[in-house]
Amino acid sequence: MGKLKSWGIRGGVSLGKLKSWGIYIGRGVALLFAVSALSFALASASPINPETRYRLSHPGVSQENVTKMREYWGIDEPPVGRYLGWLGGLVRGEWGMSTTYRRPVLDVIGERFSASFALMATAWVLSGLTGFAMGCVMAAARDRWPDRILRRICLFLCSVPTFWIGLVLLAVFSANLGWFPFGLAVPPGVRAESVTLAQRIHHLALPALTLSCLSFANLALHVREKLVDVYQSDYVLYARARGECGAQILFGHGIRNALVPAIIMQFGSVSELFGGSVFAESVFSYPGLGSALAKAGMDASDIPLFLGIVMISAVFIFAGNLTANILTQVIDPRTKGVG
Amino acid sequence: MDGMRLDRDCTDDDGKCAAKRGYTGEDGKGGAKLVSWNRRTGAAAWAGCIFALILAIYIAGALMPDGALRADFAKKSLPPSLEHIFGTDFLGRDMFVRTVKGLSLSLLVGTVASCGAAVIALVVGVTAAMGRRWVDHVVNWIIDLFMGVPHTVLIILVSIALSRGATGMLAGIALTHWVGLARIIRGEVLQIRSAEYIAVSRGFGKSAPWIAVHHILPHMVPQFFVGLILLFPHAIMHESGLTFLGFGLGPEQPAIGIILSESMRYISGGAAYLAILPGLSLVLLVLLIDRLGHTLRYLLEPKEAQL
Numbered sequence: 001m002g003k004l005k006s007w008g009i010r011g012g013v014s015l016g017k018l019k020s021w022g023i024y025i026g027r028g029v030a031l032l033f034a035v036s037a038l039s040f041a042l043a044s045a046s047p048i049n050p051e052t053r054y055r056l057s058h059p060g061v062s063q064e065n066v067t068k069m070r071e072y073w074g075i076d077e078p079p080v081g082r083y084l085g086w087l088g089g090l091v092r093g094e095w096g097m098s099t100t101y102r103r104p105v106l107d108v109i110g111e112r113f114s115a116s117f118a119l120m121a122t123a124w125v126l127s128g129l130t131g132f133a134m135g136c137v138m139a140a141a142r143d144r145w146p147d148r149i150l151r152r153i154c155l156f157l158c159s160v161p162t163f164w165i166g167l168v169l170l171a172v173f174s175a176n177l178g179w180f181p182f183g184l185a186v187p188p189g190v191r192a193e194s195v196t197l198a199q200r201i202h203h204l205a206l207p208a209l210t211l212s213c214l215s216f217a218n219l220a221l222h223v224r225e226k227l228v229d230v231y232q233s234d235y236v237l238y239a240r241a242r243g244e245c246g247a248q249i250l251f252g253h254g255i256r257n258a259l260v261p262a263i264i265m266q267f268g269s270v271s272e273l274f275g276g277s278v279f280a281e282s283v284f285s286y287p288g289l290g291s292a293l294a295k296a297g298m299d300a301s302d303i304p305l306f307l308g309i310v311m312i313s314a315v316f317i318f319a320g321n322l323t324a325n326i327l328t329q330v331i332d333p334r335t336k337g338v339g
Numbered sequence: 340m341d342g343m344r345l346d347r348d349c350t351d352d353d354g355k356c357a358a359k360r361g362y363t364g365e366d367g368k369g370g371a372k373l374v375s376w377n378r379r380t381g382a383a384a385w386a387g388c389i390f391a392l393i394l395a396i397y398i399a400g401a402l403m404p405d406g407a408l409r410a411d412f413a414k415k416s417l418p419p420s421l422e423h424i425f426g427t428d429f430l431g432r433d434m435f436v437r438t439v440k441g442l443s444l445s446l447l448v449g450t451v452a453s454c455g456a457a458v459i460a461l462v463v464g465v466t467a468a469m470g471r472r473w474v475d476h477v478v479n480w481i482i483d484l485f486m487g488v489p490h491t492v493l494i495i496l497v498s499i500a501l502s503r504g505a506t507g508m509l510a511g512i513a514l515t516h517w518v519g520l521a522r523i524i525r526g527e528v529l530q531i532r533s534a535e536y537i538a539v540s541r542g543f544g545k546s547a548p549w550i551a552v553h554h555i556l557p558h559m560v561p562q563f564f565v566g567l568i569l570l571f572p573h574a575i576m577h578e579s580g581l582t583f584l585g586f587g588l589g590p591e592q593p594a595i596g597i598i599l600s601e602s603m604r605y606i607s608g609g610a611a612y613l614a615i616l617p618g619l620s621l622v623l624l625v626l627l628i629d630r631l632g633h634t635l636r637y638l639l640e641p642k643e644a645q646l
Contacts, residue, residue, distance in 0.1 A: 034484050042500040159625040161576045163583050164618040167599060171611030182607060275491035279580055283603070294584050297495045310496065314487050
């Protein structure tokens with residue numbers, strides 16, 4: 001009876017649940033503030049600050065100019081004051097000026113976010129579908145040769161650095177076969193308005209493939225584990241006794257059980273995806289957030305942009321985890337009434 | 340045999356019993372037969388071989404004279420041949436020598452970084468589980484904080500804070516990789532904490548730190564070492580990645596990341612071997628260490644291990 005009741009309130013939101021979501025989101029916001037404080041502290045601890053860079057690039061600069069410069073960047077202000085100023089700007093939507101692009105940080109991020117998002121979303125969907133399908137194949141053929149071969153491949157891929165996959169793909173498909181361009185998101189020398197969708201996809205393919213290699217092997221191995229557990233369960237034994245064939249068992253019992261953990265895992269991998277995009281974008285000179293982050297960090301002068309991207313990545317990860325949490329409760333009826 | 344659950348009393352000498360029976364925790368086929376060569380001794384020998392191989396790679400790289408890396412423009416940009424099995428780079432340096440030296444350096448960096456991370460994990464994990472409730476909350480919150488930013492981004496941040504270079508990278512890797520192991524150790528300690536002998540010890544008036552050192556830490560030794568070795572591959576991959584991006588080791592170092600980022604310029608010219616062979620060596624090294632970690636885990640925790 002209890003089960004029926006919990007099915008009955010599907011979609012309904014109780015007060016207790018609202019409260020637990022409120023706590024969850026509150027924790028998330030507190031975490032974002034902590035991330036901002038941590039990253040600001042680390043960035044301002046760096047010995048490479050505007051002054052040292054200025055002195056390096058302008059040898060023999062007068063003391064007067066240095067003083068002016070210190071004033072301009074607010075170096076003499078106490079760090080806490082600087083942090084609060086920056087934080088206030090973040091909340092108001094004034095994220096400062098990027099020193100490399102000479103434009104507001106939010107503009108640069110907004111522009112690059114769409115490129116990065118296309119890349120990450122493609123890689124995410126690609127790795128999710130391949131990983132899940134591969135896990136199903138491995139579990140269905142468990143301990144036979146397709147399973148052994150695929151599992152070896154997955155274990156191998158788990159130990160491969162993302163950027164090296166990118167280099168190999170670049171060497172094989174761009175240099176040797178010439179099927180794909182060497183990088184960038186659009187062909188060089190073409191006006192932005194006249195770039196076709198096909199051209200964009202053509203440029204997106206290799207970076208997305210590189211990025212999807214990051215997580216699909218892991219996902220496939222987990223799906224396999226989960227499905228093997230299902231196959232050893234009593235209800236599958238019963239289904240077999242009823243005369244259900246392999247496909248019926250896989251689609252009727254296996255996939256339904258493996259889907260929830262797979263989706264949660266895939267949403268939880270957003271952090272790795274973002275980290276991997278730094279490498280994938282750098283290898284392919286793809287103009288997204290990841291390559292901007294690496295570049296801003298390399299110059300070590302474009303701290304406003306760097307910190308902005310750090311904050312965006314933290315928000316992104318929080319959103320991924322939140323979605324995973326919500327989906328768990330929505331998809332899996334068994335978790336109802338627990339939260 | 341990968342992925343097969345192994346039970347402790349499986350001592351068949353053909354070593355395949357688990358594979359044949361599939362996952363059966365309880366059936367008593369194995370028994371306490373005393374065989375001189377069982378799967379455990381096999382695994383121990385296997386671990387010894389892998390360890391010797393890894394050590395050999397390290398020593399080979401450390402002992403190779405730097406003279407082997409002298410530029411020789413007469414031999415620049417040669418594809419792989421019998422004389423130079425990995426080819427030569429644009430300065431005529433032998434890529435095989437560079438790769439072995441790079442792997443050796445990676446091992447060194449990996450050791451330092453993963454030891455640092457594992458020590459942090461041990462301290463944090465034990466403190467969280469042994470301390471008061473609020474300590475546990477604070478630690479969990481810090482773990483959430485570290486999970487809230489991508490590892491790569493955090494390592495870059497730490498690296499910048501310490502003005503890039505080897506120290507910054509090592510600190511970055513150590514500071515980001517402790518999280519997973521700390522969670523495992525915390526869980527283990529929480530389990531042991533509720534054991535009776537801990538309660539007895541407390542009844543004798545021993546302090547929490549005394550109990551932690553004398554009753555808890557010894558139990559953490561296997562977890563600690565297995566966790567340490569399993570951290571290694573991640574540390575090495577992050578090291579090469581960060582170096583590749585330019586935040587890690589300097590260009591004068593014979594690191595794999597440097598080799599790979601240099602190779603970027605020659606890939607379009609068809610010199611793919613510059614990227615593929617050194618990278619593949621790195622992957623093989625990572626796989627070796629990973630295998631060592633799993634073999635050790637099988638030896639130390641036969642119940643939960645998968646070989």
